[in-house]
Amino acid sequence: MARPLSEEARAKMLATAQELIVTIGIDSCTVDEVARRSGVAKTTIYRHFADADELAMTAIDSMIEHVAAPDHGSLRDDLSEIVRAFRRVVQHDAFRQLFADLLARAVRDPEFKKVYEATQEMRHQPLRLAIQRGIARGEVDPEIDLETAMYFVQGPFVAKRLIETGDLTEAEIDVFLDLIIRALAPR
Amino acid sequence: MARPLSEEARAKMLATAQELIVTIGIDSCTVDEVARRSGVAKTTIYRHFADADELAMTAIDSMIEHVAAPDHGSLRDDLSEIVRAFRRVVQHDAFRQLFADLLARAVRDPEFKKVYEATQEMRHQPLRLAIQRGIARGEVDPEIDLETAMYFVQGPFVAKRLIETGDLTEAEIDVFLDLIIRALAPR
DNA sequence: CCATGGTGCTACGGAACCGTAGCGGAATCG
DNA sequence: CGATTCCGCTACGGTTCCGTAGCACCATGG
Secondary structure, three states, X not given: OOOOOOHHHHHHHHHHXXXXXXXXXXXXXXXXXXXXXXXXXXXHHHHHOOOHHHHHHHHHHOOOOOOOOOOOOOHHHHHXXXXXXXXXXXXXXXXXXXXXXXXXXXXXOHHHHHHHHHHHHHHHHHHHHHHHHHHHOOOOOOOOOHHHHHHHHHHHHHHHHHHOOOOOOHHHHHHHHHHHHHHHOOO | OOOOOOHXXXXXXXXXXXXXXXXXXXXXXXXXXXXXXXXXXXXXXXXXXXXXXXXXXXHHHOOOOOOOOOOOOOHHHHHHHHHHHHXXXXXXHHHHHHHHHHHHHHHHOHHHHHHHHHHHXXXXXXXXXXXXXXXXXXXXXXXXXXXXXXXXXXXXXXXXXXXXXXOOOHHHHHXXXXXXXXHHOOO
């Protein structure tokens, strides 16, 4: 009841942790290194976070940006904007690395899985809305399940950029979108 | 020039390493643990492999199965068989974990990247052949690039099973294939 | 003003790995 | 048979990381 935990120190730790995570990887984001680079004492880090994992997860968590869902009145345009926003994020190798690290961790650690799913859900939300609107407008074959459409739309982009090393060009995005729209259109 | 390296010991090490990799993860596949479980001495492991990474990579490398490319005379049937073979492999959580581990490693380590790409290429080969035959038979819109088609076909399946935790049901495979065939068909 | 409690610093104990040395024993090739 | 070379064992030095202790110092609330 005398002195609150320093917000400044907390901000420094998290910023340093984030930098380490996207540059040299989540496994190399160690408490010692964060302490060394941030200038915050190791002991202080442990007053803010229970353990090393909590630090890393909090750092990742605060990196998640919530993007607004576009509404242009056309499925093609909405998807185009969503995919281009996706591209802007994942085109950086650092984010691709973070994704891979996080996926690998999430597979085994339930706590990291929650964080991973949060990042996924953030990606999914605008997409789900766009497809739902497309369905409502009759742009999507009503036979097609929403979840199915979600995977189908994401598929080519994540396959190209996350599973493979390839980068996603603007031209490619248009080609994929054409194919997707063609497949989803009512018969 | 007197006594060759024991093939038996080598087989034991690799088998143990493989088991560790798919059960508790590539990071937990340590030289000490392989030595302990296999009964092969640690020093012997270092006579067969330069370092811990070479052991792990060799173990993974020898897990890669080369599957034959089907040829049923129809793109739909060929893709169906390929995807179902894919499903049989990746439906096991152990393989999904291995994939995630390998991807994360491949992102930073060029040596692991080679191994990762080898596993990818093994997956790609039958797929590429099937699509090429589909193009030759006129089942695919000639405007569509082969590589584009590859990503497009893989997309939904890897998005569902590798990026997300979901499992791939037989029914889902058919739905995805319907959409894919519809999109790729000549106009 | 003064006690409470955060901060920084250094150091430590413990654990997990890595890769190597040194040794007796056993298998293999010439 | 005999030299060579692998094998298994134990032990070690080195590194990295975790999480905590002890201490002096300083900011804040009552």
